[in-house]
Amino acid sequence: MLNTKLIKEKAKSLGFASVGIAPAHKLEEAEERFGAALEEGRNADLHFLERDVDKRFDPEELLPDCKSVLVVALDYRINDKPASTRYRTARYTWVEDYHVLVKQMLAQVVEAIQQQEPNAHCRITVDSSCISEKNWAIEAGVGCIGKNSLIHNENGSFFVLGTILIDCAFDAYDSPKMSDCGNCTMCIDSCPAHALTPYKLDARKCYSYHTVENKNPDIQVLTDSPFVFGCDICQEVCPKNKKNIQNHPSVLKSSLFLRLQNEEMENLTQEDFKTNFGDTAIARRKLERFSRAIKAKKTGSSRKES
Numbered sequence: 001m002l003n004t005k006l007i008k009e010k011a012k013s014l015g016f017a018s019v020g021i022a023p024a025h026k027l028e029e030a031e032e033r034f035g036a037a038l039e040e041g042r043n044a045d046l047h048f049l050e051r052d053v054d055k056r057f058d059p060e061e062l063l064p065d066c067k068s069v070l071v072v073a074l075d076y077r078i079n080d081k082p083a084s085t086r087y088r089t090a091r092y093t094w095v096e097d098y099h100v101l102v103k104q105m106l107a108q109v110v111e112a113i114q115q116q117e118p119n120a121h122c123r124i125t126v127d128s129s130c131i132s133e134k135n136w137a138i139e140a141g142v143g144c145i146g147k148n149s150l151i152h153n154e155n156g157s158f159f160v161l162g163t164i165l166i167d168c169a170f171d172a173y174d175s176p177k178m179s180d181c182g183n184c185t186m187c188i189d190s191c192p193a194h195a196l197t198p199y200k201l202d203a204r205k206c207y208s209y210h211t212v213e214n215k216n217p218d219i220q221v222l223t224d225s226p227f228v229f230g231c232d233i234c235q236e237v238c239p240k241n242k243k244n245i246q247n248h249p250s251v252l253k254s255s256l257f258l259r260l261q262n263e264e265m266e267n268l269t270q271e272d273f274k275t276n277f278g279d280t281a282i283a284r285r286k287l288e289r290f291s292r293a294i295k296a297k298k299t300g301s302s303r304k305e306s
């Protein structure tokens with residue numbers, strides 16, 4: 001039996017803002033909600049979401065005899081901000097890509113687990129398997145369903161997730177938390193694309209989908225989008241994100257691209273892109289796609305100014 005308190009203390013000491021542990025079982029309600037979203041087509045053309053649906057919600061499909069799912073949240077808020085005022089990108093791009101660091105941090109949590117139970121089998125996933133990290137975060141009390149996305153009642157929503165599947169039981173487990181959005185509708189009212197209805201996001205309308213995932217976005221949508229990569233508006237307005245960021249200083253490093261001015265963003269060469277964006281989530285997309293969004297935004301801004 002693993003000692004929950006010691007393992008959580010270890011994870012927190014590494015810099016995770018929150019840690020929760022849920023007993024492994026099939027998340028049937030979450031699977032139903034997910035199925036309904038697919039049926040309504042709210043996944044736009046993200047067809048990979050239609051594959052391996054069973055594995056997303058049943059951890060035994062990914063680790064035989066899985067008994068526990070540990071979920072961590074890493075805050076990505078930093079004090080620095082981009083110099084470019086015209087070409088906004090979502091906050092998660094302002095820092096180094098989190099995947100490698102979170103995996104390394106979770107490997108240290110696995111070491112602590114195996115000090116207690118040397119025969120424990122563990123599987124780390126950081127956006128690297130089909131497991132529904134968001135729904136396991138809810139199950140482990142790390143977040144809850146807000147009207148915009150996954151939120152934490154105390155820490156807000158600017159965090160990324162990682163999980164460890166473990167074939168051992170813990171001596172105590174967390175339970176899902178209820179959101180306390182109450183009557184607030186600030187995220188819904190502020191969404192410029194009208195992509196939100198309470199607790200539901202329609203990717204087909206969302207600017208984040210069009211600027212990051214859509215391989216062939218409409219130029220007018222890129223022009224209208226307030227961001228050239230991602231979108232944070234429904235999170236920025238959330239009262240839960242107004243708390244003092246010093247409570248959870250991020251361990252992620254600021255990206256070099258924050259120093260780029262508007263004109264430098266407009267004239268990026270392949271070399272500039274590699275140097276300044278190489279460590280960020282933006283590098284996962286090609287310069288051509290990023291520059292297309294910048295060009296559309298520039299054209300739209302010039303029209304407004306003339």
Ligand code: SF4
Nearest residue numbers: 191206207231233234
């Ligand atoms: S990310 Fe932007 S476009 Fe998408 S739902 Fe939030 S506010 Fe709307």
Ligand code: SF4
Nearest residue numbers: 146147181184187238
């Ligand atoms: S803005 Fe309001 S309704 Fe939306 S997630 Fe935050 S608290 Fe909930």
